[in-house]
Amino acid sequence: MFVDEALIKVIAGKGGNGCTSFRREKYVPNGGPDGGNGGKGSNIIFKVDEGLNTLLDFKYKKTIKGENGKHGSGKKQYGASAEDLVISVPQGTTIIDNDTGLLLGDLIGKGEQLIIAKGGRGGRGNAAFANAFNTAPEISEIGEEGETKNIKLELKIIADVGLVGFPSVGKSTLLSKISKATPKIAEYHFTTLSPNLGVVKTIDSRVFTVADLPGLIEGASKGEGLGDKF
Numbered sequence: 291m292f293v294d295e296a297l298i299k300v301i302a303g304k305g306g307n308g309c310t311s312f313r314r315e316k317y318v319p320n321g322g323p324d325g326g327n328g329g330k331g332s333n334i335i336f337k338v339d340e341g342l343n344t345l346l347d348f349k350y351k352k353t354i355k356g357e358n359g360k361h362g363s364g365k366k367q368y369g370a371s372a373e374d375l376v377i378s379v380p381q382g383t384t385i386i387d388n389d390t391g392l393l394l395g396d397l398i399g400k401g402e403q404l405i406i407a408k409g410g411r412g413g414r415g416n417a418a419f420a421n422a423f424n425t426a427p428e429i430s431e432i433g434e435e436g437e438t439k440n441i442k443l444e445l446k447i448i449a450d451v452g453l454v455g456f457p458s459v460g461k462s463t464l465l466s467k468i469s470k471a472t473p474k475i476a477e478y479h480f481t482t483l484s485p486n487l488g489v490v491k492t493i494d495s496r497v498f499t500v501a502d503l504p505g506l507i508e509g510a511s512k513g514e515g516l517g518d519k520f
């Protein structure tokens with residue numbers, strides 16, 4: 291079993307600010323408070339997409355940031371909440387909080403989804419603070435920050451076939467010919483330092499995965515060469 295890994299930072303959207311405002315109308319000298327609430331920032335949601343089978347997309351996308359909620363405004367107008375950001379991951383992806391080491395979730399089921407970073411709440415506008423004792427509050431809240439997390443995605447992959455052999459016998463070359471994988475190939479020993487995976491399609495459209503492994507030498511179980519822990 292091999293583990294594909296990716297480290298990314300997720301930043302949920304900030305809530306919009308609440309508004310301080312008072313009604314202004316002709317012939318009404320002291321209008322009441324009418325500042326609306328800010329909208330909610332977007333949640334960052336991870337969702338299983340059965341069409342994916344690697345974490346390759348995340349090797350390039352290092353930061354994922356949600357949209358902020360809109361600010362509230364006068365006339366009791368609420369700011370719009372931002373739409374949630376849904377990120378597709380392969381079935382079987384494990385999500386770990388990389389700062390605490392805690393498991394945030396295992397996305398196993400088809401279409402399963404999980405909120406990984408919560409968007410900030412919108413701040414309340416001054417209309418929300420009015421009561422019998424204070425009919426003209428001049429306070430409103432600013433929006434809450436969205437959650438920020440450094441996470442590690444892990445995907446366990448089981449290969450159907452493993453290529454085992456002495457160094458430089460052509461294991462990586464074979465994988466590069468039968469699949470679309472592009473492992474490093476060179477004349478010197480121990481070119482391959484960690485397993486490479488390739489997906490092979492047969493003429494009759496069957497599919498299997500092949501793992502190209504580092505070279506093994508005598509004593510590998512005792513740590514000779516690159517050992518055999520991979």
Ligand SMILES: Nc1nc2c(ncn2[C@@H]2O[C@H](COP(=O)(O)OP(=O)(O)OP(=O)(O)O)[C@@H](O)[C@H]2O)c(=O)[nH]1
Pocket residue numbers: 455456457458459460461462463464474475476477478479480481482483503504505506
């Ligand atoms: N003559 C010949 N050379 C080959 C053949 N297959 C691979 N080679 C060459 O042998 C060298 C080693 O090939 P690799 O595919 O890197 O071998 P490997 O088994 O993956 O080696 P390590 O990763 O170091 O264990 C390269 O220079 C290849 O071009 C072959 O069938 N015939």
Ligand SMILES: [Mg+2]
Pocket residue numbers: 461462463473474475481482502503504
């Ligand atoms: Mg190799």
